[in-house]
Amino acid sequence: MGLVHFAAEKTLASSAVLLFITVLMMAAARRISTCIMLFAAQCAIITAQILAMAYVHRSPEAYAIAGFMLVIKVLTIPYALSWIVEKLKAPRDVTASTTPAQSVFIVSALILLSFFAIGPYMQVLRVDEDVLAAAITLVLTGAFLMVSRTKALMQVIGLLVLENGIFLAALVTTFGMPLIIEIGVLFDLLMGVFLMGLFVFRIRDTFDHLDVSKLRKLRG
């Protein structure tokens, strides 16, 4: 019993560092499939964190959320995204507007920024500083990926990372919202990814490319 408790506490303590590693690797990644794997890893870390929390606080609701998280975010969404990448038969590089080195540098700066940003709220909140900073980093990195990567699929991944950050922030500050709300949010996300996948195919069929930065017919 002591061992499980020990493992749970270690998971909570080390998850922030692991999350920082995933975002840095995502910034450096050159292929879309790598980013999908990293996203799955990120979700797995958060799931482990929820499980650890469920164990420490003895909350059955948290176990349920971890279950949904595992099925939807760790398995279904990455699998669906990889399927889309296969099916598209398009070039698989991420085509970034910044080099991997620059991206890693920017994301590191974002990590520092997150620590500064949460500073004023730490007094009121009394939560684990590293994890909250990791959550803000995920939000910022997601936004950064969306603006710097031009492939339609990378925008979806950026959005998912951003959403992960919001989810994690809710988790550390409030131990999660009521179960039904969390399930609804996850369901919305799943539907959203499904629709975006549909649109990715439509973009390819109508434009013969997937570069969103070249979609600029509508202006003004």
Next chain:
Amino acid sequence: MLISVLLIPLLGAFAVLACRSPRLATRVALTIGALEMLAIGNVVWQVNRSGVLTAGRYLRADSLTSFFLINIGLIFGLVLTYSVGYLRHIPEGRFSSPRWFYGLVFLFLFTMVSVYLSANLGLLWIFVEATTLASALLVGYYNTEGAVEAGWKYLIVCTVGIAFALFGTITLYLAAVRAGVNPVDALDWSTLMSAAPALAGMRDLVKLAFVFVIVGYGTKIGFVPMHSWLPDAHAEAPSPISALLSAVLLNCAMYALMRFDAITCRAIGSGFSHTLLLIFGAVSIAVAALLMIVQHDLKRLLAYSSIEHMGIVAVGVGIGGPLGLYGALLHTFNHSIAKTLLFFSAGNVREHFGTLRMDRIRGMARFLPWTTGGMLVGGLAIVGMPPFGLFISEFLILTAAFTQGKYWVAAITLAGLSVVFGALLHHVQKMLSGERTQPPGETATWLPGAPKVLLTDIGPMAACGAALLVLGIRIPVSFVELLRRAMAVLS
């Protein structure tokens, strides 16, 4: 009873999708639409009698809900009727058959009604996000380059924007839990409203929450600078959908923001949230008015006008007080009707001229007399001329601004309104007169000289015009009573 209002469109969507023949799909859709309007009418009547209706923990209808339900029921009925004639001209495609159109429209209706009936702010967020998902395919319905681009942009921009609103919702939840509200109820609207004074100790968190919420739901409302999806989506969607987006969806997001604003005001006073609303509102009015001058596409022009009017509503809410809020609520209703009329007219123009580029549309008055009438009435109403409803609501909001000494907001609003007046009438006036010139190689769907106008095109437009006149000359007493009760919910 509340469940039935939700189940009818949800099951209806699948029922329509199961209909193979277009004729059958149309008939089924009209029947379900009529049923849904009856159900909405019933809820409105019950709320009028007993004040608040609840169903379980998560569904709730009060007078504010019922005011917006009237809006959605009315516009939806008109849109459904108009669609019957409009869909004749859309070529059959994989996803562009009437059954897909009606199926998606009913799903869209389901999500919007759910937004109004949510008793829980988390649930409210889930359904606002669902409205984006349900309508993205409708925006991309034509499957042209422009439509796909607009659909993608709409999906991505609104999903990211709404994600910020989720962050805001979570922050408010956090503040409520820290202030001692039971975590199970801490997202409940009525619980939050009664517990709001206790949130005063969490001043910073409540402020942070409102900033995220106004950016999040503001994206959906179309506040400048988060408006980039709005003109594209409105211009590329089929006209009935543009009407739904502009007249119902924007109000839906505004409703969500109003609920948050009410809680924030009760918790930390009205200064912070109302200042933010005034700033976003004034900027939206000014920018949209200037952009309207340079538009080339009729529906883009109308879309920018929607941004401007949502700005006016935000200013009304931001000025607050009984007069400002009354004007703002009335304005959402008036704007819905006028914009529906204009988008219906634009739909007829597109079918007849085969284009929406305003420089190619000439001599409308001769070829489309009915549509011209609709466009004129709608145009005069939307720029705020008497005797139409929008004059009253804009006048009320401006009066409130002057009596409260908010002169700079009043000045920006007035300047914006004058620019819009010039821009819109200039564009419309040029389309009405002149000789019709059809550039070679472009064929209109209707043969020139033989405009076929159906009762389903004219009926809804006439209804809009009549409603605008009634609201401008004498607002029915029962409607004023409903508005007063809706305001009481917010204060």
